[in-house]
């Protein structure tokens with residue numbers, strides 16, 4: 565019986581020899597949808613393999629995690645030790661690192677977890693080496709550093725991107741602006757707010773047919789490709805993750821070569837060994853993570869600027885803030901054995917919050933639990 569990998573190869577071969585035109589667009593749409601389904605099958609963790617495994621899953625700490633992806637010996641572990649002070653074995657031979665090595669960096673008052681990972685090789689997404697487990701860990705990170713050795717061909721960059729994309733990771737991209745709503749009846753209704761230059765309705769129908777979707781509203785609000793549409797249908801297995809290209813070992817190249825590297829978007833040239841430009845890398849990391857620092861101000865007192873509560877921008881409401889405080893409080897009360905004194909959660913006791921900062925129009929402003937906080941806001945919680 566043909567394996568999933570064989571089936572994928574067959575479809576890719578057929579797509580390569582099919583020219584794109586009006587007559588073939590239905591067929592091509594169908595092939596793309598089939599391919600996406602097979603790839604999902606390949607990457608879904610089963611008891612017999614796939615997913616993360618022993619030595620790969622580590623406890624998550626901090627407000628966000630950053631994973632390192634790269635070919636062997638590009639300097640991932642050297643960078644890890646440089647950033648965190650946590651030693652990760654580095655050596656001149658390939659596959660020095662064999663498991664996930666966690667470390668932590670404290671930046672702007674936020675604890676950020678750093679995950680040094682084993683090197684991957686081309687074909688990792690198809691099950692070569694431990695690449696699948698490694699990329700599975702990266703897929704759960706909030707930011708990925710693609711570490712590249714500047715002495716090696718720049719085509720390595722593209723190969724790594726393809727490996728990540730093949731795993732459902734979308735790099736430095738937000739989800740396509742397509743609103744998809746499945747219905748019980750009424751057929752397919754396809755509308756678009758911009759001219760579609762990459763897809764026609766035949767292709768869309770072929771994809772829907774392959775996914776056995778007979779009735780749905782599809783509102784396309786960008787010049788989408790068929791891959792964008794499939795990304796929406798496969799939303800559960802897609803992760804949109806920011807990436808920084810850490811271009812390592814610049815100590816080994818000329819100034820002229822270095823100039824060229826500065827033109828690459830989302831990149832940061834560094835030397836892990838010498839610590840060159842690592843500050844810039846941390847700054848870029850901070851920007852990409854888009855974290856929200858909130859300072860607490862006890863009523864009638866000055867704000868506490870020494871220890872912000874740090875939230876991710878995807879969960880930064882007053883309620884998220886309060887829950888975080890609660891976690892800290894429970895932890896603290898466990899430490900001093902006062903569990904019984906916290907019988908009511910702060911959320912239950914919450915009356916309102918008084919906020920100063922970028923998230924509010926008036927300084928200060930009274931807000932409720934659903935209010936979204938912004939970076940460097942100051943908050944006072946008023947209890948019932």
Ligand SMILES: Nc1nc2c(ncn2[C@@H]2O[C@H](COP(=O)(O)OP(=O)(O)OP(=O)(O)O)[C@@H](O)[C@H]2O)c(=O)[nH]1
Nearest residue numbers: 637638639640641642654655659660661683836837
């Ligand atoms: N010249 C130079 N060499 C470096 C730099 N960073 C790392 N190296 C060297 O590159 C080699 C590989 O470094 P590692 O940190 O082990 O690389 P890795 O990517 O973790 O390798 P694997 O774990 O095997 O995938 C070592 O000999 C390092 O000393 C750098 O900035 N400049």
Ligand SMILES: [K+]
Nearest residue numbers: 637655657660
């Ligand atoms: K190495």
Ligand SMILES: [Mg+2]
Nearest residue numbers: 640641660661
């Ligand atoms: Mg290593």
